[in-house]
Amino acid sequence: MFDPIKTLSPSVPDIDDDAYSMDDFEGVNARWCHACGNNAILTAVQKLCAEEQLAPEKTVFVSGIGCSSRLPHYMGTYGFHALHGRALPIAEGIKIRRPDLHVFVNTGDGDCCSIGAGHWIHAMRYNMNMTVLLHDNQIYGLTKKQISPTSPRGLVSSTSPRGAYLEPLNPLAATLGMSNISFVANAVDWLPSVLYEIIHQAFHHRGLSFVRIVQRCPRYLPHQFDEYMKDPERILLLTHAQGLHVQDAVARRFKHCMEHDPSDLDRARELATNQERLPVGILYRNPGVLCYEDVRTSVEHLTAADKVKALEREFDKFTVQPTS
Amino acid sequence: MLNKAGSSFIVNRFEEHNEELIAVRQDSLLKRLLRIHLGPPEATDDQSSQIPGSRLVPALFTAYRDLNALRYDFPVMLLETDVERMAVPLSHLIDELIRVQTPTAAEDEYYRRDLYQLEAAIKALVNEGRQQRLSTLWDVAAKRCLAAATDAARREVLRSNLGSARRALRDDGLVTECDGQIARRLFAHAWQLIESEQGQHARETLDDLSAELTVIIDADRMRSARATSADALRTAMGGEHAGGIDFERLSSVVRSNQHQSPLTTSRRKRLRGVLKILEAERRRIDPGGGNGKSSRRGQRVLTTADSCVEAFELLDAELQRMVELFRAVRIAQLEVENRYDEARHNAFFAAFDQEQLTPEELSGLPPLFVYLDGEALDAENKATLVEILSSELPIKLLLELHNTPDAVPATIGLAAFGGWGTSLGSMATVLPTAFVMQAPASHLPRLASEVMAGLRYQGPALYCIYTGPVAEAESMPRYLHCASAAESRAFPCFVQHPGRGTDWAQRFTLSDNPQPELAWPIHHLSYEDGDGRAMIDDIAFTVADFLAMDPRFAGQYAPVAPEAWHPNMVPLGDYLALDPIDTFNKVPYLWMINGNDTLQRVIVRRGLVAAARHCAKLWRSLQELAGIDNSHALRALEVERERLEAEKQGAVEQVTTTEHTDGSGVAPAAAPQAILGSAEPVSEDAGAHEVATAPGPEQAYIETELCTSCNDCTDRNSMMFGYDELKQAYIKDVRAGTFRELVEAAENCPVCIIHPGKPLNPDEPDLAELMQRAAAFN
Ligand SMILES: Cc1ncc(C[n+]2csc(CCOP(=O)(O)OP(=O)(O)O)c2C)c(N)n1
Ligand code: SF4
């Protein structure tokens, strides 16, 4: 689509302006371990930015703390590497003040489902227009194999030497139980075309799109997802006219491929808790949910002087008056 | 000179009606009535008790004789705060107050009555000639109502009802009657509202751009040697930290941490120059300046012109200024987006001129509103007017039409009622870029949103507004006069908005006229006949009913006493629907009432009938534009109907012939198309194609589309493995590494998509073992 601002004349498309390529979205060299699943997610979002021709200066990737949360550094866009568990509230702040920006959130299973769980519930309810990618490797990777809320029962880790005692938290079932949700999907890092298509749909959904991505951590949990990777029988591909579309060649690889209408919340909840097969696709989508920024964003445009004034006002609240 | 064909036409004309013609010749009453109808305006029916020109009123007007007792669109309040409700009739406002305030059921009736009483009192004040805001009028009217209340208890209820309604009243603005100035007043008001809306929008754009440019310039300044010097940092941090911080160190830390280079001199100069122009425009829009909320309502000065020629000149000067401004805006937009490329853009902006302005930018031109008096336009202005309407310039023309007596000759001018202006509106509808609205002043409140639409529209707009005679007439209130101009089709309402689409169906509407699907609106007339029986008739309201109120045309009407009524007298509406040939023995009449409320038939003379036919033709062409019984559509429908019928007929005939032939005569069915397309059998297994193109077990390859970009193979040997433009791996150069590397990459690939194939170098050590390991992946 042509953007009049970029052109010489607002009514003539600028045919000389170069299109963005994937290279334009490269940041510093990724420093994840060899074969880490995060690389696949990085490639998918870079491809999305290039295909959608998102202006790098109008795009922000926000993250918390963790291996996965390093992703913004590897993007050639704006980024905000925030505090542990706080990616979502930071992203909400960006969105409410700058609804014109494309906001993405990268968060780990520890970042989102553990320390950031409170924010998670409310971010889903606010339903602000952003794409949230949960890199779920079922472990704290950055802190070298500490147990996470999504770690399976019995997992031996540095913080659970006798094996995890509790049943894991299911991020899909949890999200599908929250209020005011509008988009929930599940992806796996090792099926690049499906991963891309899900992120692509999530990006085009207006509202908060929550994509849980099963992400391999070859360093600490090398064979964790082998059962699904090696055996396509264990994957249930969800397709629908209003949901995921996949090429026939891809669909043929999966014995279990079913039509799932993403407006059916009850069915989505059933699928999310299916023990036998891992659902991959769009579980739930409701485009009718109101976005918080639509009702709360102020239309007031602030000049530089206004911004300084507003900041001063905030800072004044914290002024400690020196005592003589 | 009369040729043969012409004369034979005249001779043959009434041949078919010979018997009727003889009947007319034998009917002396009918002949007398026909003579009145066909005669000159001065001829009178001397047997009638009425004198032509005495105040007879069209029967359909009876209900409107006392406008004060009616609730209609006037007086109207011009709301200053709400663009979407810029003109609200007082009656609507009162209804709204009644609707939102819901006292208990028992009080409800009193509350309503009290508010209606107040409404009447406000109307009386406006009729006295007061031009005041509603709040002022309300208070005066309330005092009058209270003073008039005789019963003390009632007065208290009235006081409390009016008080609570007053508290619920949210809106205020000037209240005005439908007087001679109404069009100008309402347009000036609408323009002011639009302007503050557009001015605010412009102001916001400029605010944003200036703010962002300032950020770039400031950021550059912050990187300068001066801003990062120890002294500057010391001043910035304040005295409290003087002892605790080594500012020399801080300065070198700040300087070492700078990633971006400073702005080039040319860019800095460009940014400053552009900012200066933007700032000047901000000050112009909002001379108050400042960032406070109240001052953000941008308001530009309303420029008016009294002639089309002057408008053109004013606009030209403004255009030059706009070119300068939009050049700056466009540079600023490119700069803010960091897209200004000196190699490309310098030349473009050096040659930037008026041609480069887009319609959107042109619409940012300051207000240019032209007031025109329809009867006072000279030829030059008329020509310029058409030029303006054919342009894309945002000039808004208000053309007021009064149809003053001297502008329309009393007899032959009938056909051109409304003069040049009426036809101008219809003519302008063919200009593709012109917004055109035609309406009488009485309809302005209900067309308020269309008025706004025309002002918001980016191109030229013409408003042809019929405001009635310049001087106030005692005979009929201006509102009623104007409203009946539309009702009678003498001055139809229509709107053409080019912004709504490219076809007539989207851009043109007649829907604000009464009963737009009919030639003339039809109304019930209830009356008592001579024997006191209640009767109801459906009668058309025609242009002749409207003109009956105009003394200039009095001679066109001739009342007939009931004794002289004849069966061949036909109501004018029906008469006009007849083929003119069939009217030779009919006498058209209107129903009118006299001062004693007695119904009377009034013959309409030939000249006025011709005017009515002309008016009907104009209306019919407007109907066609609006798609009402559109002749093209009807014709297409007819052709299609004929085609279908012919087809049906053909099918029937075919069935009949087939029944008579035996099967052997029938040609063989054509071969299915698909067979012609491909000579090869279609494979059941579509996947076979993929397998066929995949290299064999000999050759090394990667299933690229399944690669997860994990970097494992590319980190192993970046000469051997590479990424494509989608960042997915392929074998870049199989000879750039060893077979061992290939096998190890295959073993480590998390998704097992690397196939090592056979070794290329037979001398590589441990080949036997490696080939065994490779087999698992081939
Ligand atoms: C407030 C706070 N508490 C604890 C930590 C230590 N910490 C760093 S990363 C991390 C967990 C990250 O796990 P996850 O979000 O799953 O990311 P991954 O590394 O697995 O991608 C923790 C607990 C921290 N940085 N800040
Ligand atoms: S520790 Fe695990 S999650 Fe972190 S970079 Fe390495 S492989 Fe990836």
Ligand SMILES: [Mg+2]
């Ligand atoms: Mg994790």
